[in-house]
Amino acid sequence: MTTATVSLQQQADYRFEIRFGGNIPGLIADEPAPLGKGEGPSPAQLLCAAVGNCLSDSLLFALRKFRQAPEPLRCEVSADIGRNPEGRLRVLGIHATLTLGVAASALEHLDRALAQFEEFCTVTQSVRQALPVRVTVIDADGHTLRDQT
Numbered sequence: 001m002t003t004a005t006v007s008l009q010q011q012a013d014y015r016f017e018i019r020f021g022g023n024i025p026g027l028i029a030d031e032p033a034p035l036g037k038g039e040g041p042s043p044a045q046l047l048c049a050a051v052g053n054c055l056s057d058s059l060l061f062a063l064r065k066f067r068q069a070p071e072p073l074r075c076e077v078s079a080d081i082g083r084n085p086e087g088r089l090r091v092l093g094i095h096a097t098l099t100l101g102v103a104a105s106a107l108e109h110l111d112r113a114l115a116q117f118e119e120f121c122t123v124t125q126s127v128r129q130a131l132p133v134r135v136t137v138i139d140a141d142g143h144t145l146r147d148q149t
Helices: 043-065 110-120 121-126
Strands: 007-012 014-021 027-029 072-085 089-099 132-137 146-148
Touching: 043 072, 043 089, 043 121, 043 132, 072 121, 110 121, 110 146, 121 132
Parallel strands: 089 132
Antiparallel strands: 007 014, 014 027, 072 089, 132 146
């Protein structure tokens, strides 16, 4: 087993510096107004970034197993934020759209890669245990190749 560790240091109000250790640059996170000043990504945006980054890495890994080059990949992630039955704000669902940098016809074994890539995604599969995550994959020509929750 491995452990991922970050440290957070309050800078002011809801603004925190996040440190990752080693030579990895830190970043500032902040809540949007009215709580914070929006001087960095919010925790919900960081969650979206983690899901999107992990999905992108997993798709790239799955395609490279077949020696395919889908670059440059893009990923847009949105989180639906609303109130739970107790009236508290929660992330209710996430939707990630990955866009390949090439047409689907340029990639061999694409169906196999699309069928398995999400299984490699540590973050998304963990988040899915708590809330729905929809994943859409589109090629460079705009064709939808996969759209699943």
